[in-house]
Amino acid sequence: MSVEAITRLFTRSNGEFVFARWGRPIAPIVFGVEDQTIATVKGAVEAVVTLAGHKMAETDPELGANMMWFFLRDWSELLETPDLDRLIPDLAPLVGRLQAADANQYRIFRFEPDGAIKACFVFIRMDEIMSDIPADVLTLGQAVQSILLWSDEAFLGSSIMIAGEDGPVLRPDIADVVRAAYDPVLPSATQSETHALRLQARITASQGPLQ
Template identity: 65%
Template sequence: MTPAEIEAHFTRSDGTYLCARWGRPIVPVVFGVNDETLPVIKGAIEAVALLAAHSTAETDPELGANLMMFFMRDWDELLALPDLSRMIPELEPLVARLKAVDANQYRLFRFEPDGAIRAAFVFLRMDAHLDAVPADALALGQAVQTILLWSETAFRERSALAAGPDGEVILRPEIGALIRAAYDPVLPGAAQDASHALRLSARMQQG
């Protein structure tokens, strides 16, 4: 992966560069799935955190849970959750926007004072497209997309996932290497200068 390709993964559609990683252990909680699917999702989150040499935990002393994943059939279901509008004051206009563009997923992040990720909300509307995705692939894809603050266009042309030699779903090796590099403790928790991509590239080559 060239420095330019790395930079593109964190360059937003308005041309600004922003890469951020989690600044605290990840504490996931999942709503709207059955008991069989829950371990698949949490297992994927733990596996990607392990890849990044980052930690997960049972509770966040300040927030309780800091990665909240919601699975639903209709966006209006979010408005019926009594405490969610308190955590996300912009919930009503957000739901209206998601319905207007017929979106099936959305991720919302909150940040520490230094710009690192503090919390994330993942919303998945299980339409026909997402229903067709195997649970392990869906879980791994969402875990990858929440371990860092990627550009909204990062995986538009090419998925972060690939088929393994036995047909299983795996993370593309170069994306795994990029995640590991971004969690190098020498690097900052968040960066807004595109030169950060050069530092990521150097660490990927060392790895």
Template identity: 60%
Template sequence: MDHSEIEPLFTRGDGAFVFARWGRPMAPVVFGVQEETLSVVKGAIEAVSNLAGLEVVETDPELGSNFMWFFFSEWDELPEVPGLDGLVPDLVPLVARLKAADANQYRVFRFDEAEAIKCCFVFLRMDQHLSDVPAETLALSQVVQSVLLWSDVAFRDRSPLAVAGDVTVLRPEIGALIRAAYDPVLPGASMDKTHALRLAARVGVAQ
């Protein structure tokens, strides 16, 4: 991938370039699934975090858990989760917008003083469409879309995943970009489009 392919992945619909990666280890917790699905989610988190060189821990010292997954049937269930409205600003209006859009997934990021990711909430309303997606595919897709602050339109036309035989895998160029994005020499966040050039210079090495 060269910079002309990388830059759009972090250029939002309003034209702003915004890049951010995790600035601390992930401390995940998953709500609303059975044990077999929980193990699938944990496996996807481990696979992507290993690719990025990002540590996964039991507890975040500031937040307890900083990578929270919620599986549910209806958006109206979210405001009923104790304390969630204190973690997600304007939760009730957000739920109203998501209901109006008939959305089945949404991610909320929070950032530290350096604008790196410090927390991510993954909301999955298990409608018929998501229920038909294999658990491994759904989990991997969500982790990939949570490990970096991609553009809101980055994967609108093409998934970050691909099918190899009977197995769903991360597209190699996206895997190489994730690995490059976590080069310790690079900053944890950038709003400068030239950051795409720095990423491109490292993608070739990562591949």
């Protein structure tokens, strides 16, 4: 992947470059689905965390759970979730915007003082489009989009998955970026575009010399 392509993955629609990765072990919790789907979600998170070389935990000592997944049929269900408005300020206006946009997914991040990701809320409205996606594909895609603070335009018009021999798999170029992003030598958060150069250098080094 070129430096320009990597830069676009972390350049927001307002033109600002923002990179952040998780600074603490990820402790997921899932609401609104049966136990089988909960296992699928946690399996997807574990697969992406393993790809990144990061860590998972049963609980977060400060938050209890720091990656919260909500599956719902209508955005109004969020307003009925006990204490969610205490975790997400301005919840009612947010629900109104999601309804107006007819959105089927949304993610909210919280950050450490140094800018690293502290928590992530993943909201999935199971409309016809989402319901047609196999659970393992849906959850893997959402887990990838939650492992880094990607641009809000990173995957517009393109899929994060491609066809594999046994079904859809994560795009290799995106997998390369995730692995490089968690290099312990790199900062957990930065707004410097030169970070794309450092990511690209690590991707190139990991692929070895050309044959």
